[in-house]
Amino acid sequence: MLPDGWRLTNTGQECYSIVPGRNKPKEFLGSIPWITTPEISGRYLPSHLQKNYISRHTIKEAGAKIVPEGGVVMSAVGDLGLVAIATEEVTLNQQLHAFICKKDIDNEFLAYSIETQKPFMERVASKTTIPYLNKANCESIPIILPPLPEQKKIAAILSTWDRAIEGTEKLLANSQQQKKALMQQLLTGKKRLPGFSGEWKSHTLSELAVMSSGGTPLSTQKAYFGGNIPWVSIADMTRCGKYISQTEKTLTESGLDNSSAKLYPKNTVLYAMYASIGECSIASTELSCSQAILGIRTNSKLYFEYLYFYLSFLKEKIKLLGQTGTQSNLNAKMVKAFGINLPPLPEQKAIAAVLTTADEEITPLESDLSRLRQEKKALMQQLLTGKRRVTVD
Numbered sequence: 001m002l003p004d005g006w007r008l009t010n011t012g013q014e015c016y017s018i019v020p021g022r023n024k025p026k027e028f029l030g031s032i033p034w035i036t037t038p039e040i041s042g043r044y045l046p047s048h049l050q051k052n053y054i055s056r057h058t059i060k061e062a063g064a065k066i067v068p069e070g071g072v073v074m075s076a077v078g079d080l081g082l083v084a085i086a087t088e089e090v091t092l093n094q095q096l097h098a099f100i101c102k103k104d105i106d107n108e109f110l111a112y113s114i115e116t117q118k119p120f121m122e123r124v125a126s127k128t129t130i131p132y133l134n135k136a137n138c139e140s141i142p143i144i145l146p147p148l149p150e151q152k153k154i155a156a157i158l159s160t161w162d163r164a165i166e167g168t169e170k171l172l173a174n175s176q177q178q179k180k181a182l183m184q185q186l187l188t189g190k191k192r193l194p195g196f197s198g199e200w201k202s203h204t205l206s207e208l209a210v211m212s213s214g215g216t217p218l219s220t221q222k223a224y225f226g227g228n229i230p231w232v233s234i235a236d237m238t239r240c241g242k243y244i245s246q247t248e249k250t251l252t253e254s255g256l257d258n259s260s261a262k263l264y265p266k267n268t269v270l271y272a273m274y275a276s277i278g279e280c281s282i283a284s285t286e287l288s289c290s291q292a293i294l295g296i297r298t299n300s301k302l303y304f305e306y307l308y309f310y311l312s313f314l315k316e317k318i319k320l321l322g323q324t325g326t327q328s329n330l331n332a333k334m335v336k337a338f339g340i341n342l343p344p345l346p347e348q349k350a351i352a353a354v355l356t357t358a359d360e361e362i363t364p365l366e367s368d369l370s371r372l373r374q375e376k377k378a379l380m381q382q383l384l385t386g387k388r389r390v391t392v393d
Contacts, residue, residue: 243283269308
């Protein structure tokens with residue numbers, strides 16, 4: 001039941017629509033931002049990612065229309081429901097849709113409302129290879145609408161969270177960039193830590209470690225799962241990050257014995273060969289893993305944490321080595337052939353300690369960002385449905 005003065009409506013009733021142009025512009029010369037889906041990276045347009053600008057003549061040739069300042073732009077193809085507000089005149093590519101608010105609806109409130117309607121969009125979208133919303137779909141997006149003063153107050157409250165999120169994102173991006181630069185210097189020997197000198201030696205990874213991939217027991221055999229042996233999937237690696245001890249699924253001794261899965265000791269470096277190619281983690285307890293993951297056990301010449309940082313540093317480059325198929329993959333033979341320039345063990349440990357300190361600055365920021373996003377999500381659910389009311393001066 002809606003609060004007094006609130007009503008259920010939709011975007012078609014409360015807004016004028018602007019559909020995108022029919023064709024891609026022939027040239028990108030001019031002063032009007034031409035918006036594509038990747039540019040919707042924050043609350044406002046044009047964003048810091050803006051690349052292309054076109055002229056009014058080119059807009060006309062492409063059959064496009066100008067979205068005025070204040071227009072709410074939404075992605076209608078692929079990643080549905082990304083939303084931003086134009087801070088100046090813009091025009092759109094074929095994957096976007098725009099709404100111009102009528103007098104009884106605030107554009108900031110509309111943008112927040114559309115954000116919460118992604119499940120609805122996915123439900124009504126055309127079921128093709130890529131989800132697609134047509135004009136009628138876009139205009140059918142439901143909105144629960146309070147009186148205009150309350151809309152503005154709700155939008156102002158949520159914008160406070162957006163500013164906090166944006167500030168934290170910038171701090172995190174700066175820290176990540178600083179770590180990346182530090183890795184570039186320390187892991188290549190371009191910068192040496194105080195007290196260390198001498199030449200580094202070149203090796204292949206096969207000279208410094210023993211490697212083997214994991215395995216997966218038959219999923220139909222319930223007796224193979226639910227034991228006390230952690231079983232790492234790539235999803236566990238992306239969720240847990242640097243260290244892994246707990247996993248979504250576990251194996252029994254029977255599951256381990258009746259599959260190609262193996263037990264890896266603590267400090268084994270886990271390396272993703274499929275899907276999230278190049279993802280790295282370190283086992284912080286004895287565990288097993290799927291066949292999509294390579295377990296790398298270093299010898300006395302190679303410090304396991306140094307290897308973790310080195311493989312993480314190579315991630316973007318390694319993606320290019322993936323074998324072409326339905327998805328890019330690596331195999332154990334390819335990983336064994338990786339070259340690595342190696343300082344003496346004490347210097348490896350010192351470098352790993354410096355990079356670990358950099359990680360310790362990043363982790364709290366990642367936690368803060370996750371918390372702020374969850375708080376905003378919960379607040380939107382309460383404020384945009386009227387479950388929690390605001391006081392309007």
